[in-house]
Amino acid sequence: MFKKIMIANRGEIAVRIIKACQEMGISTVAVFSDADRLSLHVQIADEAIGIGPPPAMESYLDIDRIIQAAQKTGVDAIHPGYGFLAENAAFARRCEKEKIVFIGPNSDALELVGDKVRSRQTLEKADIPIIPGMKGIVKDTSAIKAEAQKIGYPVMIKASAGGGGKGMRVVYTEKELTPALEAGMREAKSAFGDESVYLEKYIEEPRHVEFQALADNHGNVVHLFERECSIQRRHQKIVEETPSQALDSELRARMGETARKVMQVSEYNNAGTVEFLLDKDKNFYFLEVNARLQVEHPVTELTTGVDLVHHQIKIAAGEKLPFKQEDLEQKGHAIECRIYAEDPRNNFLPSSGKILYFKEPRGPGVRHDCGIYSGWDVPIYYDPILAKLIVWAENRETACQRMIKALDDYVILGVQTSIRFLRDLIGHPQFHKGETTTHFIQDHFADWTGEKDSEEKQRLALLAAAFDSLHGTTSGKGSQTTKKEIYSPWLSLGKWRLGGK
Numbered sequence: 001m002f003k004k005i006m007i008a009n010r011g012e013i014a015v016r017i018i019k020a021c022q023e024m025g026i027s028t029v030a031v032f033s034d035a036d037r038l039s040l041h042v043q044i045a046d047e048a049i050g051i052g053p054p055p056a057m058e059s060y061l062d063i064d065r066i067i068q069a070a071q072k073t074g075v076d077a078i079h080p081g082y083g084f085l086a087e088n089a090a091f092a093r094r095c096e097k098e099k100i101v102f103i104g105p106n107s108d109a110l111e112l113v114g115d116k117v118r119s120r121q122t123l124e125k126a127d128i129p130i131i132p133g134m135k136g137i138v139k140d141t142s143a144i145k146a147e148a149q150k151i152g153y154p155v156m157i158k159a160s161a162g163g164g165g166k167g168m169r170v171v172y173t174e175k176e177l178t179p180a181l182e183a184g185m186r187e188a189k190s191a192f193g194d195e196s197v198y199l200e201k202y203i204e205e206p207r208h209v210e211f212q213a214l215a216d217n218h219g220n221v222v223h224l225f226e227r228e229c230s231i232q233r234r235h236q237k238i239v240e241e242t243p244s245q246a247l248d249s250e251l252r253a254r255m256g257e258t259a260r261k262v263m264q265v266s267e268y269n270n271a272g273t274v275e276f277l278l279d280k281d282k283n284f285y286f287l288e289v290n291a292r293l294q295v296e297h298p299v300t301e302l303t304t305g306v307d308l309v310h311h312q313i314k315i316a317a318g319e320k321l322p323f324k325q326e327d328l329e330q331k332g333h334a335i336e337c338r339i340y341a342e343d344p345r346n347n348f349l350p351s352s353g354k355i356l357y358f359k360e361p362r363g364p365g366v367r368h369d370c371g372i373y374s375g376w377d378v379p380i381y382y383d384p385i386l387a388k389l390i391v392w393a394e395n396r397e398t399a400c401q402r403m404i405k406a407l408d409d410y411v412i413l414g415v416q417t418s419i420r421f422l423r424d425l426i427g428h429p430q431f432h433k434g435e436t437t438t439h440f441i442q443d444h445f446a447d448w449t450g451e452k453d454s455e456e457k458q459r460l461a462l463l464a465a466a467f468d469s470l471h472g473t474t475s476g477k478g479s480q481t482t483k484k485e486i487y488s489p490w491l492s493l494g495k496w497r498l499g500g501k
């Protein structure tokens with residue numbers, strides 16, 4: 001087993017991974033940009049090392065600096081978390097070359113699943129259901145027109161290097177095709193440096209259902225059932241849950257077997273997720289592989305009892321999976337809400353500033369994966385996810401009630417957050433019925449304004465914050481690297497302000 005692991009990430013996911021390492025008796029190295037000197041992940045790691053200026057391109061995305069930091073601290077392995085370098089085949093290859101274990105898939109598999117066109121070709125040969133569409137990239141417009149005719153409108157333009165909805169366009173008639181192609185190619189070029197696009201049949205109002213998989217280095221592959229992630233806003237997931245209300249046990253088994261086959265055919269190892277679109281008639285189509293630990297992994301952990309980060313580390317160290325498919329089952333229901341520093345009343349604009357006060361919900365079946373503390377400044381440079389609130393209960397109804405109560409109990413002052421929006425979302429009758437498609441937010445929350453927290457609740461929370469500060473019950477902990485700067489948020493609270501920037 002590894003002695004020392006570097007976590008090449010920040011925020012709640014770095015904290016999550018550091019804790020897993022500590023549980024396994026593995027020493028941890030955090031990395032931090034200048035904007036993250038005082039961040040929680042730095043404070044809880046055994047060691048921490050600076051990797052450069054705040055912009056991610058010069059720190060968390062800089063392969064040379066990360067590798068140098070790994071060599072300097074003498075780590076055996078690097079866990080990339082999600083985002084940043086997690087799905088970067090060049091980074092995985094570099095780790096392989098430097099004899100540092102990359103805790104994730106091998107670089108060939110990473111490259112294959114990152115190439116939408118090539119993975120469609122590979123998987124189609126293996127009889128995996130893919131969305132009907134083009135087999136390869138064609139650059140000339142008249143040939144693409146003919147393809148669109150063959151597929152049948154509406155069609156969707158996608159970037160070959162794509163993901164995250166960039167370069168995507170829905171086209172309903174032939175007349176719109178050429179301008180949409182040009183726009184899609186321009187967007188793909190600027191987002192991925194590759195203008196290649198292809199066409200697929202457009203699936204209307206699909207559900208997004210993904211299957212978690214684990215594959216060891218000895219050919220064993222299991223799936224850990226599905227996550228329903230249809231509730232998204234601009235390709236950003238907001239709420240995830242498992243089990244999906246759209247699957248029965250027969251469909252679940254078929255999709256799960258398909259997910260395993262995708263992993264086998266791609267010669268994939270470690271943790272990965274196979275995404276499907278599910279149409280109104282319950283046809284499912286392979287969408288893509290997410291070659292990383294995902295933000296929403298905790299709902300799978302709570303319903304299967306499997307710690308995905310532990311297994312990622314064990315697989316990377318060469319261990320065999322200790323369970324078979326038939327050993328795994330889903331128990332109860334789990335829901336996750338992502339807590340962002342953003343203003344849902346103002347087009348979800350990121351909100352930066354100091355966390356003046358922070359009280360996390362607690363209780364049976366409540367898990368809080370968190371990257372912040374009272375007094376910490378939310379930097380403007382990165383994805384504004386602060387924490388994730390995850391609940392488990394025996395059934396969906398109770399899980400919803402538990403989530404609503406937990407959101408009601410959750411206090412963050414100083415920055416705007418999505419908490420109140422999430423509470424209304426989980427409380428919506430359509431959500432209650434499990435009728436969640438990718439159009440949910442658009443259909444039901446397009447012009448949500450919501451209620452503000454009452455003045456009284458805010459005043460009470462501030463009072464509690466002041467009380468805490470007098471008694472020193474909440475304070476940041478020092479760390480190896482930042483010991484000199486032991487920090488008391490209460491000395492630098494500044495002006496008491498509730499709004500956030």
Ligand code: MV4
Nearest residue numbers: 131156163164165200201202203208232235438
């Ligand atoms: C689609 C689709 C409909 N038809 N492909 C969005 C992100 C990217 N990874 C794939 N996406 C979609 N691909 C076809 N042929 C609809 C979407 C889509 C979507 C998918 C999953 C979750 C939310 C979504 C929101 C809008 C569009």
